[in-house]
Amino acid sequence: MADKKATRESYGAALAELGERYDFLVLDADLAAATKTGMFKKKFPDRFFDCGIAEGNMMSVAAGIAATGKNVFASTFAMFAAGRAFEQIRNSIGYPHLNVKIGATHAGITVGEDGATHQCNEDMALMRTIPGMVVISPADADEAYAAVEAALNYYGPVYMRFGRFPVPNLTAEMKDYKFEIGKGVLYREGSDVTIIANGYMVHLAVEAAEMLAAEGISAEVINIHTVKPLDDALVVASAKKTGAVVTAEEHSVIGGLGSAVCDLLSENCPAPVLKVGVKDSYGRSGKVPELLEIYGLTAKNIYENAKLAIAKK
Secondary structure, eight states, rough: OOOOOOOOHHHHHHHEEEESOEEEEESSSSSSHHTHHHHHHOOOOEEEEEOSSHHHHHHHHHHHHHHTTTTEEEEEIIIIIIIITTHHIIIIHHHTTOOEEEEEEBBBBGGGGGOOTTTTHHHHHHHHHHHHHHEEEOHHHHHHHHHHHHHHHHHOEEEEEEEEEEOOOOGGGTTTTTOTTOOOEEEEOOEEEEEEEEEEHHHHHHHHHHHHEEEEOEEEEEEEOOEEEEOOHHHHHHHHHHHHEEEEEEEEEESSSSHHHEEEEEEHOOEEEEEEEEOOOOOOOOOOHHHHHHTTOHHHHHHHHHHHHHHHO
């Protein structure tokens, strides 16, 4: 079994380690202990700035720093980054296409006991609408680290989504793994149905494929870590091969990965697509395993939807 680690932990570690090789600044909104940017602060106190509980102002500060030619990360919870500071991200970072990297932690239902006000299930939908914004939701610790370095080497605004709850590190077990912005990762080849997932749901998609295999059903599993730009070629090719698709995301089924896949396939390869994700509802406070069951974010639900998608061919 792969080791488990929260992607927010890897985000903090990546900033601290990459800070030795890259010249960049880090901003936080009074949450350095939770977002794990405190690791960077400890090593590079002169390159870290706490902007306080003023997320919109922090994004404007980040924009100003980027306008001088410096690389900068701005970090807070996903709800406060994508939600509270949307206007500043849209107008001050996105519109001038500035080189700001947004590290948004505590995304999705797996925030757990913090409840509905902090469980942001709308952030990828919001960020997808900003022209030129790259949107990334890494699957595990190693992929999170790779995403941070890729963002550093990319010019333009990037939104990265990290989780609080530990997740199996499947990437560490893959041979010849390479993270590329806009390129998906094929985890498993199949012929009967395609399962497209990202973030916390990737390891559950792999589990679902194993359940299907036990019944003689061949599932192709793809990790689409970059929701925007989408890996159009990989998604279309897989949909053409299998003829049925299931998407899985720890996010609303409105506007996220599932919507991006549906938009693409409706124009290029019409096929039945079923979405596993948070339906049109808010989150709630509770233990993570219980919340995952309540909202259907499980391997069993992916497995059941895969069989339904196959039946719709």
